[in-house]
Amino acid sequence: MNARTFILAVLLPMQAMAQGFAGLGAAVEDFAVPVPGRVLEFPVDHGAHPAYRIEWWYLTANMTGPDGTPYGLQWTLFRSALAPRDGQGWETPQLWMGHAAVTTPEAHFVAERLARGGIGQAGVEADPFSAWIDDWAMEGPDFDNLRLRASGADFAYDVALRATGPLITHGQNGYSVKSAAGQASYYYSQPFFDLAGTLTLPGGDIPVTGQAWLDREWSSQPLAADQSGWDWFSLSFETGDKMMGFVLRGSTDYTAATWISADGQTTAFPDGAFVAAPQEWHEVAGREVPVIWRARLPARGVDVTVTALNPGAWMQTSVPYWEGPVTISGSHEGVGYLEMTGYGD
16 A cells, blocks of 8 residues: 555564564654645655655556566565664665566566665665666656666566656545554555566566556554554556555554546545455465455445456565555456555464
């Protein structure tokens, strides 16, 4: 959901790990906390916010090759702070993690990078935009026109992204509540990227085209202590409309959704309006994970089956999770992405 792979917390002190998934429900001191009413500012908010504990730049894409084969792509840069300040050299408290993945109907390729801030190994600049860790990068003259590249032991990609619609905000103008107790993040997206470029897989280079969705989020305590994980959906319908929805699993589940019309107009839906129920499970990495869902947003007439392209899309990273492309059928047709955390951990 991006409150989505709060995986950054693996870099935080281990005593934090007991509170909420990956320690993201742990109480924090000194760090800044999101508040309602703050107006997001661009391009400055495309950059880093070191006063907050966690942050990410999170892109997923649904693509096809020349023969119609579907593919999924993920590129994520996470920032985690040990203290609410920036700095230069090895004394900086800012830590970075990168995840890259490619999913095919038969295979799932994953790579991870770790870095320290302050020494040039990783970072983000807002204008012109540049986000990097080692030789992985997402950069361009502005946030609407980007080049994205990453590689692992057995895969690589180099693609261009062009925005065809506006940035959109979630929740209350970007203030996204995550629990009944009021934990929250700042959260906006660019769900209107056209993509074109090249995948490199063990069988060779594959030209691909498709659509990408970029999520931006930052916070300091985005989960309640009892929230053990989440299920996050980004769904793009053939009508041009889109929907984000998430379920945060706890003693009582908490949900939210955003309806995004084809022209970029948004409607936020509160807890309870979005419903997602597992229909079929799959064993992956020794865990049972739901890979077919029924997702509903009755206020918009949405009642769809969401099916994983590859049930084995497991991210075997420092904190493991499931992430992969999905197909959509039912009241609406389309494609999207699904992220699931906290299963069997």
